Amino acid sequence: MQWYLVAALLTGILTTLSQSNGKYKYDYATIPFLAELFKLSFSSFFLWKECQSSSPPRMTKEWRSIRLYLVPSVIYLIHNNVQFATLTYVDPSTYQIMGNLKIVTTGILFRLVLKRKLSNLQWMAVVLLAVGTTTSQVKGCGDAPCDSLFSAPFQGYMLGILSACLSALAGVYTEYLMKKNNDSLYWQNVQLYTFGVIFNMGWLIYGDFKAGFERGPWWQRLFNGYSITTWMVVFNLGSTGLLVSWLMKYSDNIVKVYSTSMAMLLTMVLSVYLFNVRATLQLFLGIVICIISLQMYFMPVNMLVELPQALPVTSK
Amino acid sequence: MQWYLVAALLTGILTTLSQSNGKYKYDYATIPFLAELFKLSFSSFFLWKECQSSSPPRMTKEWRSIRLYLVPSVIYLIHNNVQFATLTYVDPSTYQIMGNLKIVTTGILFRLVLKRKLSNLQWMAVVLLAVGTTTSQVKGCGDAPCDSLFSAPFQGYMLGILSACLSALAGVYTEYLMKKNNDSLYWQNVQLYTFGVIFNMGWLIYGDFKAGFERGPWWQRLFNGYSITTWMVVFNLGSTGLLVSWLMKYSDNIVKVYSTSMAMLLTMVLSVYLFNVRATLQLFLGIVICIISLQMYFMPVNMLVELPQALPVTSK
Numbered sequence: 001m002q003w004y005l006v007a008a009l010l011t012g013i014l015t016t017l018s019q020s021n022g023k024y025k026y027d028y029a030t031i032p033f034l035a036e037l038f039k040l041s042f043s044s045f046f047l048w049k050e051c052q053s054s055s056p057p058r059m060t061k062e063w064r065s066i067r068l069y070l071v072p073s074v075i076y077l078i079h080n081n082v083q084f085a086t087l088t089y090v091d092p093s094t095y096q097i098m099g100n101l102k103i104v105t106t107g108i109l110f111r112l113v114l115k116r117k118l119s120n121l122q123w124m125a126v127v128l129l130a131v132g133t134t135t136s137q138v139k140g141c142g143d144a145p146c147d148s149l150f151s152a153p154f155q156g157y158m159l160g161i162l163s164a165c166l167s168a169l170a171g172v173y174t175e176y177l178m179k180k181n182n183d184s185l186y187w188q189n190v191q192l193y194t195f196g197v198i199f200n201m202g203w204l205i206y207g208d209f210k211a212g213f214e215r216g217p218w219w220q221r222l223f224n225g226y227s228i229t230t231w232m233v234v235f236n237l238g239s240t241g242l243l244v245s246w247l248m249k250y251s252d253n254i255v256k257v258y259s260t261s262m263a264m265l266l267t268m269v270l271s272v273y274l275f276n277v278r279a280t281l282q283l284f285l286g287i288v289i290c291i292i293s294l295q296m297y298f299m300p301v302n303m304l305v306e307l308p309q310a311l312p313v314t315s316k
Numbered sequence: 317m318q319w320y321l322v323a324a325l326l327t328g329i330l331t332t333l334s335q336s337n338g339k340y341k342y343d344y345a346t347i348p349f350l351a352e353l354f355k356l357s358f359s360s361f362f363l364w365k366e367c368q369s370s371s372p373p374r375m376t377k378e379w380r381s382i383r384l385y386l387v388p389s390v391i392y393l394i395h396n397n398v399q400f401a402t403l404t405y406v407d408p409s410t411y412q413i414m415g416n417l418k419i420v421t422t423g424i425l426f427r428l429v430l431k432r433k434l435s436n437l438q439w440m441a442v443v444l445l446a447v448g449t450t451t452s453q454v455k456g457c458g459d460a461p462c463d464s465l466f467s468a469p470f471q472g473y474m475l476g477i478l479s480a481c482l483s484a485l486a487g488v489y490t491e492y493l494m495k496k497n498n499d500s501l502y503w504q505n506v507q508l509y510t511f512g513v514i515f516n517m518g519w520l521i522y523g524d525f526k527a528g529f530e531r532g533p534w535w536q537r538l539f540n541g542y543s544i545t546t547w548m549v550v551f552n553l554g555s556t557g558l559l560v561s562w563l564m565k566y567s568d569n570i571v572k573v574y575s576t577s578m579a580m581l582l583t584m585v586l587s588v589y590l591f592n593v594r595a596t597l598q599l600f601l602g603i604v605i606c607i608i609s610l611q612m613y614f615m616p617v618n619m620l621v622e623l624p625q626a627l628p629v630t631s632k
Contacts, residue, residue: 097597121437121620124608128444131601135451138598149597281413281465282454282598285447289605292440296612301621304437 001251001259004243008263011240013270014233026225029207030218031234033200036193038238043189050184057184065181069191072174073199079166080203086163089156094149097137098160103130103257105168110253113172121304125297126254128289133261136268136286140278171253178249185249192245254297261290317567317575320559324579327556329586330549342541345523346534347550349516352509354554359505366500373500381497385507388490389515395482396519402479405472410465413453414476419446419573421484426569429488437620441613442570444605449577452584452602456594487569494565501565508561570613577606 050057060066087095107126110116118126178188204218247256265287271277301307366373376382403411423442426432434442494504520534563572581603587593617623 119621120615121612124611127604128608131604135598135601138454138456138601140455150595279466282451285451285454288443288447292444295440296437299436301623305435305617305621307617307623 001247001255004240004247004256004259005263005266007236007240007243008260009266009270010236011233011263011267013267013274014229014236017229026223026227026230027221029204030222031230031237033197033204034222034234035237035241036196036200038234039241040190040193040197042238042242043186043193047184047186047190050186057187058182059187060181060183066191068177069188070195070199072170072177072192073195075166075170075173077199077203079163079170082159082163082166086156086159089159090152093137093139094152094156095160097134097149098157098164099167100130100134100137101161101164102167103133103261105164106171106253106257109165109168109172113169114176114253116252122297125293126257128293128296129258129261132286132289132293133264134286135289136265136283138282140280140282168253171248171256174245175248175253178245185246188249189242189245258294258297262294265290317563317571320556320563320572320575321579321582323552323556323559324576325582325586326552327549327579327583329583329590330545330552333545342539342543342546343537345520346538347546347553349513349520350538350550351553351557352512352516354550355557356506356509356513358554358558359502359509363500363502363506366502373503374498375503376497376499382507384493385504386511386515388486388493388508389511391482391486391489393515393519395479395486398475398479398482402472402475405475406468409453409455410468410472411476413450413465414473414480415483416446416450416453417477417480418483419449419577421480422487422569422573425481425484425488429485430492430569432568438613441609442573444609444612445574445577448602448605448609449580450602451605452581452599454598456596456598484569487564487572490561491564491569494561501562504565505558505561574610574613578610581606 047057083095086098090098104126107118107123111118174192177192178185208218244256247259265283268277268283269287272279272283296304363373399411402414406414420442423434423439427434490508493508494501524534560572563575581599584593584599585603588595588599612620
């Protein structure tokens with residue numbers, strides 16, 4: 001889990017570093033495709049190694065099971081489109097703040113789809129996590145531009161909520177897939193990322209089609225403007241994805257949501273030192289809220305409260 | 317407790333209403349004196365009625381006990397001076413934000429002086445309450461003037477912390493006094509407010525002395541510029557004080573601190589409707605945080621978490 005924190009931490013920093021004068025010299029749409037290719041290659045290699053070992057891994061090969069692994073890619077495709085649509089109605093900072101809703105929608109789908117029960121205290125913790133991350137993102141005195149959060153069109157908010165639901169659905173469904181059976185993690189990854197590569201390739205082709213093939217086919221443009229930092233972004237995005245798979249199989253979506261939020265806060269703190277971003281009161285408050293949320297969710301109950309001592313043996 | 321909420325709610329609203337063009341036409345220093353006088357009269361009247369009744373109230377009349385009731389007035393005197401001194405180093409909004417520290421210092425002194433134990437979860441709740449109220453007060457995008465919270469002189473922060481400690485000490489000591497014995501609440505109030513009137517009168521005389529008696533004695537100026545609203549401010553301040561006494565005897569400082577915070581948030585919400593103040597995201601976030609804090613502190617444990625069922629009878 002610590003590795004996921006590091007990877008998520010690097011994501012924000014590397015993406016900022018890879019910009020030149022605030023612009024991307026490379027085609028940003030190529031990044032997810034190459035990341036999926038990297039994840040697929042990585043998983044294929046380790047699956048092959050597992051097959052060479054003395055105890056071959058479990059692999060469910062029926063098409064009936066394999067076809068389920070395209071569902072996350074489909075959901076992400078719809079989600080990306082909803083994301084673009086939302087950004088036509090709201091500005092990026094409003095979109096970022098609405099993005100915190102996916103913490104709550106993940107908790108809700110966690111309960112509804114995966115049937116994992118949360119205590120009332122844990123529900124409060126999940127809400128607090130969303131509130132804490134939002135607090136750290138509140139635009140402070142003097143931050144420009146000063147767009148109002150509450151004056152976007154109604155459709156913008158609806159699409160934002162839909163985006164949060166789709167994000168959560170993708171995560172929860174992936175966890176369902178990974179935990180469905182005892183197949184090798186790498187075999188499950190291979191299925192997942194094969195569909196990921198196919199869908200991303202389709203997306204690049206569609207982008208060419210929409211541009212009327214003016215810029216030539218995507219595979220010719222693929223590495224245009226790539227620097228060392230760009231490759232690090234690809235590598236980092238791929239690594240983050242691999243770690244998420246591992247979390248989905250051996251941990252759960254709530255742990256992932258906490259890790260992502262903590263990494264986001266850490267990134268903001270590091271930005272104060274690395275990129276001279278101004279430290280704000282709301283960042284400090286957000287950190288305190290999220291740390292308390294973390295303890296509320298994960299701390300054993302007997303460390304939180306005084307438990308009643310000698311309950312009768314025959315109590316229900 | 318609900319009456320305290322109403323009274324505290326009215327305080328902010330009435331004080332704003334009593335201003336004319338943002339200024340006070342009356343001498344604000346006369347308000348606390350008249351409020352103490354009101355509280356003393358009120359308590360004396362009801363004490364007299366209690367003495368007339370068939371079961372006379374308990375009254376501890378030894379000077380050794382009575383003299384303790386001047387301690388809160390002394391602490392408030394020092395606190396007011398520290399408050400003035402702090403405001404020479406920091407601006408009013410920074411002072412308001414530091415004021416939330418008294419929630420935490422109250423909790424600490426509650427534990428140290430009154431020996432009331434808080435579970436870890438309740439400590440988190442107290443911290444969250446302070447964080448929640450602070451969040452609601454964060455200056456948003458476009459709020460002028462844009463003073464930095466972090467650029468005040470070091471002494472300003474030290475004095476702010478001292479102010480929070482003194483506030484907490486006064487509250488905790490008052491609760492200690494009120495719960496020390498089973499004396500009539502009104503008898504305790506009479507002692508408390510007699511010293512309050514004396515100290516406030518002394519403060520007004522001192523104010524005259526410092527001004528070189530240029531404006532004439534305070535009792536001549538006492539009601540200058542008083543309108544109906546000003547009298548409502550006096551009445552409201554007095555009522556709030558009386559309700560705090562009741563809370564100190566029959567409830568505790570933590571309940572008072574929660575009530576004050578909730579009233580403050582409600583005031584801000586009402587200000588959106590009454591005074592056209594802009595609704596902000598941080599106000600909404602602050603309300604959510606404080607409501608969760610309230611539940612964390614006061615909800616019975618079995619409603620918060622799943623308690624383990626059949627513990628052995630002989631467990632320690």
